[in-house]
Amino acid sequence: DAMVIQNPRYQVTQFGKPVTLSCSQTLNHNVMYWYQQKSSQAPKLLFHYYDKDFNNEADTPDNFQSRRPNTSFCFLDIRSPGLGDAAMYLCAIGRKLDTEAFFGQGTRLTVV
Amino acid sequence: EDQVTQSPEALRLQEGESSSLNCSYTVSGLRGLFWYRQDPGKGPEFLFTLYSAGEEKEKERLKATLTKKESFLHITAPKPEDSATYLCAVVGGAQKLVFGQGTRLTINP
Numbered sequence: 776d777a778m779v780i781q782n783p784r785y786q787v788t789q790f791g792k793p794v795t796l797s798c799s800q801t802l803n804h805n806v807m808y809w810y811q812q813k814s815s816q817a818p819k820l821l822f823h824y825y826d827k828d829f830n831n832e833a834d835t836p837d838n839f840q841s842r843r844p845n846t847s848f849c850f851l852d853i854r855s856p857g858l859g860d861a862a863m864y865l866c867a868i869g870r871k872l873d874t875e876a877f878f879g880q881g882t883r884l885t886v887v
Numbered sequence: 888e889d890q891v892t893q894s895p896e897a898l899r900l901q902e903g904e905s906s907s908l909n910c911s912y913t914v915s916g917l918r919g920l921f922w923y924r925q926d927p928g929k930g931p932e933f934l935f936t937l938y939s940a941g942e943e944k945e946k947e948r949l950k951a952t953l954t955k956k957e958s959f960l961h962i963t964a965p966k967p968e969d970s971a972t973y974l975c976a977v978v979g980g981a982q983k984l985v986f987g988q989g990t991r992l993t994i995n996p
Contacts, residue, residue, distance in 0.1 A: 818931070865930050874919065878923075878933075
């Protein structure tokens, strides 16, 4: 059974139209991550939570925000998507920051 | 800043032809090194965790090793189903999981 569930798997949005991606987990792990991955590139860390503590990467655009209302759920909000935001968005969980992370299947975002 | 460099970028092998993938890292105090497999259009699948130099982990045809500067993923007698991108990631003193670009491995039957 999947430990990390991302919805939707595919999302098409219009340029500038806000979009929300969701992630849920079944293991109650403390750490949740959001990564952006473009074609043939390394996953790039956008944010992570350790429990309720939120850590924003310095180079994450202001256009990207995140919410974690409880242990199980995490959301990625893109306020005004641009064409350059088209990518695979990956959610991952971990027990601690220095243990292995388990990834969901990702959401493929297309901006038209 | 923690950095991970993987080589080669792409590797094409014949079925049964063993080889190794390299992951070089620069971190301030290694807390853990991780190997993942990623199939096209899917999220990375966890393979191994290595914590200290000299450590080795094995799973089926894969074996991961760690030194103070690099890690190797050895693949023995690979099969076409081993074709994927293999990602290496580290956690250092900054407490962030940082990935390399990956090695795209193709095994021809």
